[in-house]
Amino acid sequence: MMQSIRIAVTPRRARGRYGVEIRHRGFTMLELMAVVAVIGILAVLAVPTYIDRIVREQVKTALALADIAKPPVAASWSLAQTFPVDNAAAGLPAAEKIVSNYVSAVAMRDGAIHMTFGNRASSAIGGKILSQRPAVVEDAPIVPIAWVCGNADAPDKMKAFGENRTNIPDSLLPAECRAQKR
DSSP states (O other), X not given: OOOOOXXXXXXXXXXXXXXXXXXXXXXXXHHHHHHHHHHXXXXXXXXXXXXXXXXXXXXXXXXXXXXXXXXXXXXXXXXXXXXXXXXXXXXXXXXXXXXXXXXXXXXEETTEEEEEEOTTXXXXXXXXXXXXXXXXXXTOTTSOOEEEETTOOOOTTOEEOSOOOOOSOGGGSOGGGSOOOO
């Protein structure tokens, strides 16, 4: 009778010193480099977006400082249908005295409030100006003033007064201060 011979094929394993079997675990250098490359690409894409968000938050935080100049403008409009020509006419301190963490001056010209960024503001907006302009219904002074921020358009049937000196790029402005694309 013939006997069949069985040959078992098993994967070859490396043997180290003294015949101890070595198992290879972990990643190859190529796999690690691929992971690092992917992480690097994601970081390059995320950092500018994160920085823009920080700048937009600084602008949004600074908007509250203009609230001290809004009541005199509203009072002037409701009483005489005119706007204060400057800080002194509105009963406000000099522009350089109205400051905050991100704003170095708040100046009023013909009812418009112009905030100059400085102090601890990001270098992307340092020295730049954001304007807030009063918008009114000219023949109905009882209608409250709407404030137009930056490059935004005045509401329908309202007219914005004062010059818009905003020189901050739209991408760094909060949504309420951007020009609407039609």
